[in-house]
Amino acid sequence: MFNDTTAEEIEIVMQQAWKAFHAYRKYSLKQRANFMRAIAKEMEALGDVLIKIAGEETNLPEARLRNERARTIFQLTSYADACEKGDWLEARIDTAIPDKAPPKPDIRKMLVPLGPVVVFGAANFPFAYSTAGGDTATAFAAGCPVIVKAHPAHAGTSELVGKAILKAAVDCEMPEGIFAHLHGASYDVGKALIEHPFTKVVGFTGSLTGGKQLFDWANQRKVPIPVFAEMSSINPVFLLPEKMKTSAAETARMYAGSITLGAGQFCTNPGLIIGLEGPDLSAFMEVLGKEIKKIAPATMLHPGIFKNYRKKKDEALRQPGVDTVAVSETKPSLNLPAGQAGQGSPTIATATGQTFLQNPLLHQEVFGPYSLIIRCKDMKEMLQVANNLEGQLTATLMASENDIRIHDKLVEAVKNICGRIILNSVPTGVEVCLSMQHGGPFPATTDSRFGSVGADAIKRFARPIAFQNWSHEFLPDELKNENPLGIWRTVNGELSRES
């Protein structure tokens, strides 16, 4: 449908982005915010056409797509507000002390943009983590031009949104090259983009294989650049004993919904549930099994994801010591028209703690409506499982207050492997707010010090610069004595919004 962008076209795009960078970085916070708001309006103005095309390309239901577009618009507008507010700039002012020995100079610091950002959109979020999604919005807020490589599985959707961004750019008198939208089904386009000297930072949401490849290319450059790849997480859920005594069935019903939400195609899908062998866990498994059997398979995002789900799930189920607990009893429609993705059958499996500890394959993400229940023989083994888990986006505890008090070692171990820890709820559903952390230790992401949801994500695309002994007239407004923007700054060690 769309031809891959050629090497020559990439060269032109990157030259324009570099030129745009030098112009755009001088645009005020207000101008950047208004541009982001204009994108939100243009996205809204695409109306039903956008929902229709996205539905055809991703098989996602209309209601979900409408919600996701609303979320994307909220991201754009709320990050625009945050951009303008300027808290993220980390403005610091230390005024001169001329009679100190040696004299202390006037020094002022703030964040400035890193340069052109290449964004690789996600298959599972055609709006919120794609063309005008979180990475693009926060890069624009930081003052960086953006080059989006469309996800080939929803290239038409991406093309439409890309045009909306370009329209907003023209309306807001943004510099030429502030945004570019490229296509590339082959790895070559991505590689050329990452290796281009004018690319200064990369945002990615997708598989571990894909993200790690980008990370390696970026680090092998003559000048390495940061890559923010959100990749792989099985989002462990720990069922603690006292809580399970009273809430096994209720928890099972809640998790049947979370595991199968959106055909299990969320990065926060709970793919691992860890409990204590015994009657309560058996009750949990029985109810979960019953619920899962009732849930019909849903068409997955694209044929590649469906194929991969079947392959990874079958591989997991074939491992010694792994038993199937339940599979949806509605038969999936496997004979769909050519090119359409198949339907993923909700599936629950189980294994002992020892089996899990000894088999690294069982630690791998199975992207889809699948979850593995680990039966630990005691709390010591559960702690061992927690200590042997890879980095995760989220981890959840189903626990009473007593459970938390008694099993404090487990709680600490769990905190240490994840970016977000949830109590007595489900990991699916990522609230867009400042306190959200959507990120985590490797392999959940390539950089656990940052996250991709919430306005703090702007900081991924910026670095500090200090102005020493600088002429007041030429300081950026953000650092001027009179504080014309009214932003929060740390002045001689104290946070203040005063001039």
Next chain:
Amino acid sequence: MFNDTTAEEIEIVMQQAWKAFHAYRKYSLKQRANFMRAIAKEMEALGDVLIKIAGEETNLPEARLRNERARTIFQLTSYADACEKGDWLEARIDTAIPDKAPPKPDIRKMLVPLGPVVVFGAANFPFAYSTAGGDTATAFAAGCPVIVKAHPAHAGTSELVGKAILKAAVDCEMPEGIFAHLHGASYDVGKALIEHPFTKVVGFTGSLTGGKQLFDWANQRKVPIPVFAEMSSINPVFLLPEKMKTSAAETARMYAGSITLGAGQFCTNPGLIIGLEGPDLSAFMEVLGKEIKKIAPATMLHPGIFKNYRKKKDEALRQPGVDTVAVSETKPSLNLPAGQAGQGSPTIATATGQTFLQNPLLHQEVFGPYSLIIRCKDMKEMLQVANNLEGQLTATLMASENDIRIHDKLVEAVKNICGRIILNSVPTGVEVCLSMQHGGPFPATTDSRFGSVGADAIKRFARPIAFQNWSHEFLPDELKNENPLGIWRTVNGELSRES
């Protein structure tokens, strides 16, 4: 003098550090701060013995060493204050909105420590960037155990300071393994430390070759880890035309001092001066040359650094189009006792803008009292030089207000390559304060988003974690409703110190 730590010893040290990490991360900000203050006291208590040994090992003069120790103590105590104040934690609270659809959960976020930090100290700062230097202090503040690999050129000094840290750790009842001090003249020790799975982050100050090697090893791990390496910078100084009309001689005298300060062995040493061909630049060169001739060579830090200085300087001077402007007229004592470093002769060279643009070797750091003056034929060429410079820790403009106004493109280009921009002063002298940025784009450092001086450096060793729907009793004090620590937090979007 000291044997290299063996692989078996490294294993024991890392096991202890990992255990200590799980204990120390729960220590309060106050406990961490008091530990840092105790280290400062123990360092002071080492008295004259420390200065004497450091002098013997580094050839640095007593006054400089006394100043550097005072600075190190100031770092420890001022970062302790910052640690306790908690601004760096980036605490965020978004309270629940139960009647939103879907309900918004209570989410709270703060920074938590990454894990054991391996620190490679600097040759040129035996106190301030070594054993109890900036990396160690900020890692302790963040809640991380520290493993220092002593710099082989001042292993005795490092050993003494290491013992002071261990004494403070015992006095403050820190967990065993909170600090370890290792020796390693060979690369093997460093490699084993970086590759150990319990090492979670690395701090380094030294050469580009060394830092890049650590960075590559860290990225090739199964689980890559962040490396903060401060490596290489030639700290360009731009002489703008109007300023030079009035201040050529004054600037030259100021820079003769800066270039030769501490035998030129500062990472912020001005190794490149860029001016406009003509009578003012000639006057500048003449005065600078005269001053340099008067400055006696000083003994360098160690034989390796001296050898490298001679080699790199001679190589630069041999390049076609490079002419020597001046060399110190005091003969260096080259026949020093075996094992003692030679004396680096202050040297100034010059080349045209075209020569510099065409020869990448001239862009490389010559660590020592050396600076290269670039004669540009016009401002366009000066801009071209700025645009072709690698990443730098600092860049300086000698400029009148008019110069800044007229040559705004140059000013923007210079901002884009450095971490700190200085007006009408010298880059040497790094003030320890929050607004300082000591870092910059590659190859100045491996991560331009962070710096190694000032309390913001604590953030290098931490990552955010979000608590969702968490039981209030079990939240960290930093995130409790009543704000028992009285720290600044962003509550529902607004910065506040209230409960």
